[in-house]
Amino acid sequence: MSRSALKEIVWPGLQDEIMSLRDSVAFLEGRLAASRRLAAEQAGLLERQALELGACKVELAELKARAGRGLAPDARLAQQVETLSGKVPLSWVRSTKAVPFANLGDALSPLIVSVMSGLPVAHYAFNSPNRRLAAVGTIGQGQSAGTVHFWGTGFDPKRNATGDRSRGFTAAPGVDYVVHAVRGPFTRRALLAAGIEAPAIYGDPAWFLPRILKPRVEKKYELGVVLHISELDTPGPETGSVTGQPRFAGAQDYGVHVISTYHEPSWSGLVGKLQEILACRRIVSNSFHGLLLADAYQIPCLYFPNAPTGLKRFDLEGNYDEPLNHRFADFYRGVGRSSMFAYGNPSSAPTPWEEVIAAVDRFWEPLSFTGEALFDAFPLAPRVAFSEKRWPVDDEAAAALPW
Known part of the structure; x- marks a missing residue:
């Protein structure tokens, strides 16, 4: 048979087979591409799952660490909140009929607890038999009944209930002390000396106020003097009762503004008092x-005790020097200070305001x-995160807080 005749017989079959093979190759290439896409998707899914698993492990480790240190949210207190329809039972010194004003430090307790928990608060007396929380203030020694959870609270070492x-x-x-x-x-x-367990975790919750309130305020005064309520002749937001004291003679001539920590028992009253403090370029305070x-x-700022005139350096290690008030010694030692500067001046003598201002400028250092x-x-x-500014x-x- 001739070559041409053979070609006519064989070639069409070969062409059909080649086309079939090409179709098979195209099909297999499509399958391979689909398999590769699926593998990539699965690899991406596995990577995401691995990342999520890693994050869960980190979170679990943090929760275990917190629980090991006794820092996990307290189920008993949470149960009490649930019993109160979502209100946090809280003890603090609030305004009364006898003193119809809020004191700035005490009033920060319900505000900070409410913001951190995302819940309203209910005021509970120091002699309440119910489980409750205590936070800002030197109020630990005054609690006389019930189960009290303490968070950043101060105790007066010289007083009891x-x-x-x-x-x-x-x-x-009559008190079950639960110290966080x-x-x-x-x-x-x-x-510890009284037989009460307490962790070495220190600080005052008022420290968190700048995360909640940070209004822009024009600086109006060279120096603000924030009074302790015991320095007022008459309780109230105004400071007219102390202007006659020799200690404050000539204050206005040096741009000195005297501030009471009392304010109207309201949210606007607290904000207004804070703005008054923030309007000062420097602060001294008792x-x-x-x-x-x-x-x-x-x-x-500097501590401004009622003490002999002049610059003072108080030791905070071991014990603390008199006449340094225990509140200052307690907090500042807890945040790592081994000493603190102050400028003393007795209430019976005029204050050398220029020296006070110079001392603040020279000796103040920011806390870390x-x-x-x-x-x-x-x-x-918490309903907020520490990482949030x-x-x-x-x-x-x-x-709506019970001011």
């Missing part, structure tokens, strides 16, 4: 929270305290 100063602080027989954090090591020392807030807002351990010790599930506050909810 009856006010007896003869023996110093002793545990009240305290203001500082001197409070902790008093608790009020603990006056000084703490200055430091929290990074306003140059962050408050993270205190935040972690909050005994309820600003914590949202609802004006209506804040106005």
